Amino acid sequence: MTLQLDAYMHEKKAWIDSQLPLFLQETSIPGKLKESMLYSLMAGGKRIRPILLFAALNTLGESEDKGLSTAIALEMVHTYSLIHDDLPAMDNDDLRRGKPTNHKMFGEATAILAGDGLLTFAFQIIASDPALDGDIKSRLVALLASAAGPEGMVGGQEDDLEAEEKVLTLEQLMSVHRRKTGRLVGFPLEAAAVIARATEQQTHSLTGYADHLGLAFQIGDDILDIIGNEEELGKPVGSDLNNHKNTYVSLLELEGAKKKMADHVDRAVVFLRKSGFENSLLAQIAAFILNRTF
Amino acid sequence: MTLQLDAYMHEKKAWIDSQLPLFLQETSIPGKLKESMLYSLMAGGKRIRPILLFAALNTLGESEDKGLSTAIALEMVHTYSLIHDDLPAMDNDDLRRGKPTNHKMFGEATAILAGDGLLTFAFQIIASDPALDGDIKSRLVALLASAAGPEGMVGGQEDDLEAEEKVLTLEQLMSVHRRKTGRLVGFPLEAAAVIARATEQQTHSLTGYADHLGLAFQIGDDILDIIGNEEELGKPVGSDLNNHKNTYVSLLELEGAKKKMADHVDRAVVFLRKSGFENSLLAQIAAFILNRTF
Numbered sequence: 001m002t003l004q005l006d007a008y009m010h011e012k013k014a015w016i017d018s019q020l021p022l023f024l025q026e027t028s029i030p031g032k033l034k035e036s037m038l039y040s041l042m043a044g045g046k047r048i049r050p051i052l053l054f055a056a057l058n059t060l061g062e063s064e065d066k067g068l069s070t071a072i073a074l075e076m077v078h079t080y081s082l083i084h085d086d087l088p089a090m091d092n093d094d095l096r097r098g099k100p101t102n103h104k105m106f107g108e109a110t111a112i113l114a115g116d117g118l119l120t121f122a123f124q125i126i127a128s129d130p131a132l133d134g135d136i137k138s139r140l141v142a143l144l145a146s147a148a149g150p151e152g153m154v155g156g157q158e159d160d161l162e163a164e165e166k167v168l169t170l171e172q173l174m175s176v177h178r179r180k181t182g183r184l185v186g187f188p189l190e191a192a193a194v195i196a197r198a199t200e201q202q203t204h205s206l207t208g209y210a211d212h213l214g215l216a217f218q219i220g221d222d223i224l225d226i227i228g229n230e231e232e233l234g235k236p237v238g239s240d241l242n243n244h245k246n247t248y249v250s251l252l253e254l255e256g257a258k259k260k261m262a263d264h265v266d267r268a269v270v271f272l273r274k275s276g277f278e279n280s281l282l283a284q285i286a287a288f289i290l291n292r293t294f
Numbered sequence: 295m296t297l298q299l300d301a302y303m304h305e306k307k308a309w310i311d312s313q314l315p316l317f318l319q320e321t322s323i324p325g326k327l328k329e330s331m332l333y334s335l336m337a338g339g340k341r342i343r344p345i346l347l348f349a350a351l352n353t354l355g356e357s358e359d360k361g362l363s364t365a366i367a368l369e370m371v372h373t374y375s376l377i378h379d380d381l382p383a384m385d386n387d388d389l390r391r392g393k394p395t396n397h398k399m400f401g402e403a404t405a406i407l408a409g410d411g412l413l414t415f416a417f418q419i420i421a422s423d424p425a426l427d428g429d430i431k432s433r434l435v436a437l438l439a440s441a442a443g444p445e446g447m448v449g450g451q452e453d454d455l456e457a458e459e460k461v462l463t464l465e466q467l468m469s470v471h472r473r474k475t476g477r478l479v480g481f482p483l484e485a486a487a488v489i490a491r492a493t494e495q496q497t498h499s500l501t502g503y504a505d506h507l508g509l510a511f512q513i514g515d516d517i518l519d520i521i522g523n524e525e526e527l528g529k530p531v532g533s534d535l536n537n538h539k540n541t542y543v544s545l546l547e548l549e550g551a552k553k554k555m556a557d558h559v560d561r562a563v564v565f566l567r568k569s570g571f572e573n574s575l576l577a578q579i580a581a582f583i584l585n586r587t588f
Contacts, residue, residue, distance in 0.1 A: 029444040033452040037444065084410060089402035108383035112406070113452050116378060117444030119410065123417045124439035127432045135428030138421045141435050145418035150323040150331065150411030158327040158407050 005284040012054050012064075013047045016071060023072050023125060029117070036106040036114040037121075040079050044097045048217075049074050049188050055281040056192030056206060069129035070140055070191050073122035077148050078184060080118035083111055085157065119148075132195070139194050147183040147190075156180025168246045174215060176246075181221075182214035201275055208271030209282060216264035216289050222247040223257055228293065265290045299578040306348050306358075307341045310365060317366050317419060323411070330400040330408040331415075334373050338391045342511075343368050343482050349575040350486030350500060363423035364434055364485050367416035371442050372478060374412035377405055379451065413442070426489070433488050441477040441484075450474025462540045468509065470540075475515075476508035495569055502565035503576060510558035510583050516541040517551055522587065559584045 020041050024034055050071035054064045086093040086101040088108065093101050103111035126132075126140050146152055156179030163176060189210035193203040226249050248257040268286045272278050314335050318328055344365035348358045380387040380395040381402065387395050397405035420426075420434050440446055450473030457470060483504035487497040520543050542551040562580045566572050 027445055028449070030449050030452045030456070032456065033444055033449060084406055087406065089406060109455055110452065112378055112381065112383060113444075113448050113455075115410075116413065117448040119413060120439050120443035120448060123435055124443055127436035127439065133428065134430070134432045137432035138428045138435070141417055141432070142421035145414050145421060149414035149418055150327055150407075151321055154407050154411045154414060155322070155324050155327060158324045158404065161403055161407075162324070162326065 005281065005288060008055070008281060009051055009288075012051045016047045016050045016075060017042070019068065019072060020075065024121075032106065032110060033113055033117060036102060036110050037118055039105060040083050040096075040102045040114065041075065041118070043099050045075065045079070047075065049078055049185060052185070052210075052213075052282075052285065053188035053192055055285055056189050057196055059277050059280040059282050060192060060196035060198055060202065062192070062196035066131060066195050067192065069125050069132070070144075070195065071188070073125045073144065074184070074188060074191075076118040076122040076125070077144065080115040080122075081148070081153060081157075081184075083115040083118070087111060090157075136194055140191055143190050143194065144187060147187040152179055152183035153181075156183070163246055166246075168251075170248075170251055173246050173248065173251060177215065177218045178211070181218050182211065185214035185217055186210035205271045205275035205277060206282075208274075209268045209277075209286070212264040212268035212271065213286060213289060216261045216268065216286070219248045219257055219261040219264065220289060220292060222249050223254065223261065224293070225249070226254060262290060299575065299582060302349070302575060303345055303582075306345045310341045310344045310369060311336070313362065313366060314369065318415075326400065326404060327407055327411060330396060330404050331412055333399060334377050334390075334396045334408065335370065335412070337393055339369065339373070341369065343372055343479065346479070346504075346507075346576075346579065347482035347486055349579055350483050351490055353571050353574040353576050354486060354490040354492055354496065356486070356490035360425060360489050361486065363419050363426070364438075364489065365482070367419045367438065368478070368482060368485075370412040370416040370419070371438065374409040374416075375442070375447060375451075375478075377409040377412070381405060384451075430488055434485055437484050437488065438481055441481040446473055446477035447475075450477070457540055460540075462545075464542075464545055467540050467542065467545060471509065471512045472505070475512050476505065479508035479511055480504035499565045499569035499571060500576075502568075503562045503580075506558040506562035506565065507580060507583060510555045510562065510580070513542045513551055513555040513558065514583060514586060516543050517548065517555065518587070519543070520548060556584060 021038060024038060024041075027034070029037070053067045053071050053074065057064050057067050082096060083102045085091050086096055087103055094104055095101065101111075102114055106114065122144070123141055126144065127137050129137060132140075148154065150158075156176055159176045160180055163172070168176070186207060189206040190203075192198070193206050198206070225247065248260060251257075252260060265286050269278060269283055272280065272283050272286075277283065315332060318332060318335075321328070323331070347361045347365050347368065351358050351361050376390060377396045379385050380390055381397055388398055389395065395405075396408055400408065416438070417435055420438065421431050423431060426434075442448065444452075450470055453470045454474055457466070462470070480501060483500040484497075486492070487500050492500070519541070542554060545551075546554060559580050563572060563577055566574065566577050566580075571577065
């Protein structure tokens with residue numbers, strides 16, 4: 001079972017890794033800007049969000065090829081958010097996955113433009129995909145913009161800035177995370193439902209699953225910051241603690257956070273069961289999130 | 295004739311000014327982020343790009359209402375570009391149209407997020423417009439992303455960064471400007487053609503007009519930097535000269551630049567004539583660009 005998931009994830013990651021540069025190849029993007037965009041796109045991401053999209057299409061019985069442009073766009077939006085998040089005015093990080101951050105390599109001005117460029121190009125890629133109907137493309141653009149924009153991820157980043165000096169309650173922390181990371185983890189499930197023209201019941205299962213999976217994923221990040229392997233993570237462990245960040249571990253202690261994560265994974269699977277998806281790749285991914293080490 | 299254009303521009307500017315805040319009203323955007331986005335949106339823009347869109351729809355005999363969401367999105371993209379352009383890592387400007395720049399008012403982190411938020415929200419607004427077909431919406435998104443993205447405006451900003459230490463030829467300067475400002479001045483004409491389902495001939499006329507109008511507009515900016523009225527411009531005159539920027543005036547002298555601008559305006563009108571649009575609002579706007587003082 002898990003062996004099958006390992007192979008699937010490996011294959012889909014390789015697909016994304018090989019396709020990403022092709023989408024920038026035949027373009028007139030200035031040399032240094034293109035280099036900077038590619039540098040961060042190819043800096044070793046796990047491609048979890050695209051894999052979720054493909055696994056959801058697979059679960060719905062739809063061709064994974066139909067999700068390629070959306071998967072590429074999603075990875076571009078995720079990458080832009082990391083580049084801007086690392087900027088001196090934001091988190092001021094010098095390293096990301098063990099490598100110099102974009103602005104350390106290309107300077108701050110080009111890093112800002114590389115983020116802007118990836119975000120904008122993402123919408124161009126979806127909207128120009130000849131394999132999808134105009135109606136589906138405009139729904140995908142609206143969903144991605146809503147998940148990534150000022151009501152979604154960008155709003156969550158602003159929430160996070162404002163929370164820096166405060167101690168949050170569990171409810172407030174969950175609300176920040178739902179926006180900051182949850183919406184973009186949820187998007188591939190919503191997108192698959194649109195592409196595959198899923199029923200209302202199926203869409204409800206997938207979005208419920210996505211909500212709990214996103215929270216479990218974030219709790220896992222907080223736990224790994226404490227007990228993770230520095231080499232696998234590509235950043236020093238304990239950095240959240242040292243920065244006095246609000247995390248699930250600081251609020252619930254390590255054991256409480258682990259219990260909370262397991263609870264969200266259980267609830268994610270309950271949503272899958274409602275549409276008979278309990279033996280799908282998506283259920284295996286939920287189990288993987290619970291046990292991941294990086 | 296010009297009196298009629300004055301009234302038209304005044305009316306359309308007032309429409310955009312009143313509609314822009316409504317598009318942010320019923321949203322869950324965090325308070326400070328929304329305030330920051332609105333601050334720059336309402337900081338006194340001339341709304342030239344939306345006016346071009348409405349005038350082109352009018353010329354094509356299409357309802358201007360159908361262009362509202364695109365006009366709002368376009369003004370959001372234009373505003374995002376100004377916010378990011380003013381950042382310390384980019385042009386490091388403290389004033390814009392006589393008011394403190396966004397990062398001076400809200401801090402650098404929120405200014406970066408306000409720009410990101412406006413750019414993303416722009417695509418959401420077009421893609422969710424219930425008055426347009428899915429096919430038209432996805433074409434508008436693709437066109438706007440192409441004009442604003444790494445092959446368009448963002449690419450032009452990177453070109454501009456790289457040109458800072460060099461003296462450009464006239465051809466190189468035109469190529470930078472075509473991307474940096476020209477594509478986003480051209481977009482409303484392309485968009486009107488899509489919304490109104492214009493013929494191929496009409497689309498050719500509008501995009502040819504747009505190309506020359508965009509160049510004339512940029513030359514006008516360079517001229518106004520030398521001879522403009524500081525109060526009307528909202529920034530000190532002569533700042534390009536003092537920053538040793540590549541401008542049409544530095545390359546062609548003032549008289550040469552004026553002649554070049556008039557030439558582009560003439561050629562813009564030749565394109566209009568090909569579709570019988572020589573008496574349209576668009577022709578009046580070309581004449582207005584030639585004579586503007588701000």
